[in-house]
Amino acid sequence: MSDNPIQLLTEAASGEAERLTVLHAALVDRASAESAVDVTYRLVDSPVGSLLLAATELGVVRVAFEIEDHDRVLESLGSSVGSRILRGGDRLDPLARELDDYFTGRRQGFDVPLDLRLARGFRLTVLRHLSEIPYGSTESYGEVAVASGSPRAVRAVGSACATNPLPIVVPCHRVLRSDGSLGGYLGGLQTKERLLALEHAA
Amino acid sequence: MKRPFEQAVTEHGAVVLRVCRAVLGPIEADDAWSETFLSALRAWPDLPDDANVRAWLVTIAHRKAVDVARAGARHAVPVAAVPDTTAPRVDQPEEALPDGDLWTAVAALPEKQRLCVAYHHVAGLPHPEVARIVGGTPAAARRAAADGIARLRSTYATDGRVSTHV
Numbered sequence: 001m002s003d004n005p006i007q008l009l010t011e012a013a014s015g016e017a018e019r020l021t022v023l024h025a026a027l028v029d030r031a032s033a034e035s036a037v038d039v040t041y042r043l044v045d046s047p048v049g050s051l052l053l054a055a056t057e058l059g060v061v062r063v064a065f066e067i068e069d070h071d072r073v074l075e076s077l078g079s080s081v082g083s084r085i086l087r088g089g090d091r092l093d094p095l096a097r098e099l100d101d102y103f104t105g106r107r108q109g110f111d112v113p114l115d116l117r118l119a120r121g122f123r124l125t126v127l128r129h130l131s132e133i134p135y136g137s138t139e140s141y142g143e144v145a146v147a148s149g150s151p152r153a154v155r156a157v158g159s160a161c162a163t164n165p166l167p168i169v170v171p172c173h174r175v176l177r178s179d180g181s182l183g184g185y186l187g188g189l190q191t192k193e194r195l196l197a198l199e200h201a202a
Numbered sequence: 203m204k205r206p207f208e209q210a211v212t213e214h215g216a217v218v219l220r221v222c223r224a225v226l227g228p229i230e231a232d233d234a235w236s237e238t239f240l241s242a243l244r245a246w247p248d249l250p251d252d253a254n255v256r257a258w259l260v261t262i263a264h265r266k267a268v269d270v271a272r273a274g275a276r277h278a279v280p281v282a283a284v285p286d287t288t289a290p291r292v293d294q295p296e297e298a299l300p301d302g303d304l305w306t307a308v309a310a311l312p313e314k315q316r317l318c319v320a321y322h323h324v325a326g327l328p329h330p331e332v333a334r335i336v337g338g339t340p341a342a343a344r345r346a347a348a349d350g351i352a353r354l355r356s357t358y359a360t361d362g363r364v365s366t367h368v
Contacts, residue, residue: 005354085206
């Protein structure tokens with residue numbers, strides 16, 4: 001006797017993947033309209049590798065490099081922001097366009113709304129100052145500490161940069177050691193070099 | 203559940219769509235799928251981390267399918283002939299599935315058999331789980347699934363597609 005009916009019932013029907021793509025997109029739209037989503041995200045290609053962009057209703061909440069492991073970043077957003085996370089939607093289209101312009105030298109800053117809920121206290125103060133460092137220039141960790149109101153908190157500035165939830169958009173790559181050497185970077189030192197070179201060349 | 207909901211859609215979206223098709227037919231399946239995942243998304247944060255996500259989704263899909271079927275019955279207008287639910291709609295040509303015969307045969311099964319075939323064979327849930335969803339005992343669920351498959355073998359196979367396969 002044939003087992004074919006059973007086998008066929010569990011196989012993908014033709015056109016199923018396309019149908020699911022349509023249904024998924026409709027789900028994201030409906031869920032967003034009903035505010036039933038905590039986070040939507042998309043991936044974009046860039047000269048520094050694939051970037052994960054994630055946003056809440058308030059604004060962009062996370063930008064992550066591939067080296068940070070996008071799956072782990074999403075898991076961690078599930079715990080910190082909320083697990084109703086869906087891929088897609090149009091919330092991140094403006095940032096994707098601005099990043100494209102940034103990497104081609106046509107844009108020096110970002111205008112998208114930000115959700116800074118992943119940074120608190122002194123780290124948040126540091127991030128707010130970082131956004132004031134102009135395109136193409138740099139500051140030392142010590143200078144950032146002074147500007148953030150805690151001149152002795154140089155190491156804390158370092159860890160604020162290392163845990164910046166919005167790299168590139170909040171330009172922690174513009175912070176160097178006082179001797180001019182690179183210091184650290186959550187996206188890897190090559191990425192930091194590349195961003196600084198881009199900004200100096202433009 | 204702390205895991206991103208997107209994982210549940212990626213891992214179980216296709217199976218839930220097949221279950222909805224088996225239970226409701228291809229046209230109403232889309233609505234049931236959408237209602238299932240929207241409802242699941244809302245409840246996701248409250249689902250325990252060790253829950254069986256597929257069984258949970260199929261349980262929701264079962265309730266949504268009942269709703270969709272009831273709404274269909276409420277809005278039904280008497281017609282001379284029963285419309286062929288597997289006919290492709292012009293605006294959705296991808297529904298012209300080549301294996302539409304099989305889904306027609308599934309749709310023709312008695313309800314209990316159709317549900318047990320859908321939840322056991324299509325969704326892959328064990329019989330006790332199926333019984334929890336459709337009611338009755340696990341043994342009855344097992345028997346209904348077996349009867350359903352036997353019936354599919356006789357109806358669908360004699361259509362000529364697989365009858366020569368031994």
